[in-house]
Amino acid sequence: MAVSDAELAFRLAVGLFCIVMPSVLFVALNRFLMRLRDDDLVNRALDRVGEQSGGRQSPAAVLTGGMLESDGRSPVEQTVRCGSCGAPNPQFSSYCASCLERL
Numbered sequence: 001m002a003v004s005d006a007e008l009a010f011r012l013a014v015g016l017f018c019i020v021m022p023s024v025l026f027v028a029l030n031r032f033l034m035r036l037r038d039d040d041l042v043n044r045a046l047d048r049v050g051e052q053s054g055g056r057q058s059p060a061a062v063l064t065g066g067m068l069e070s071d072g073r074s075p076v077e078q079t080v081r082c083g084s085c086g087a088p089n090p091q092f093s094s095y096c097a098s099c100l101e102r103l
Contacts, residue, residue: 048092 003011036042079088080103087098095102 078091080091080093081088082096082099082101082103084101085096085099087096089097089103093103
């Protein structure tokens with residue numbers, strides 16, 4: 001069975017696409033995540049937590065309100081209850097995560 005030049009060129013293009021595109025997409029995703037990690041919003045959140053606790057914390061501690069870091073206090077002591085709905089919130093929160101009332 002003979003393969004025409006156009007069909008051969010198409011098959012080579014598809015094969016090249018399937019080999020190259022995953023690498024290109026991986027590099028693009030990696031660069032996007034690095035840019036997102038260095039974003040000003042993340043840095044401001046880290047600075048805000050650092051100002052309140054006097055030192056830098058890990059990103060996991062920032063996102064969970066310090067509940068993943070063991071500092072001798074129980075998770076109950078690390079939260080503040082909302083006056084309106086009673087939902088627990090991290091100590092550094094300004095607004096309730098449930099009802100959006102000011103803490």
